[in-house]
Amino acid sequence: MTELSPRLARLKFRAWHRGTREADYMIGCFFDRFHAEWSEADIDLFEKMIEEEDVDIMAWALGTQAIPAEYRGPLIDRMMKLDYVEIPR
Template sequence: MTDMPTFDERLARAKFRAWHRGTREADYMIGGFFDRYSSQWDEQALGWFEDLLAEDDVDVMAWALKTAPVPERFQGEQIVKMQALDYVDIPR
């Protein structure tokens, strides 16, 4: 029987996955979102983000940029925060 990962272990795994998406743009958008909001998350919010991480970056970015409709399962306060894009700090 395998032990279930703790909330902190899941959070650490989500942070790594958020910042290692494969493109710089996705890293800034998804990783920046994680950095800005993850300290406020409960189990449900972390579960939402883990599900989001399973989606293709192109889709997640399109939802955040409002160029594609957000699937019902991702609609709500979290995606609205992501769509604000006020958390993206682009190094110059």
């Protein structure tokens, strides 16, 4: 396993410490599954997006709220598939 850069380690922490278990799984699992594939622009966008409210991020991913123009694109499109969420039982 490759050690994360300090920036990615901070993003991982933020992705997994959202405030609700549902948001932790959605955003944290998304980070874990895809961060290694991201470009610098993707990392910048994710870093900006996770400063938004959990309810908004989840609504965008679930398609129940319009996605702001600055977040539209491949990153949020991938998040909307929701096939990356692994919930421990």
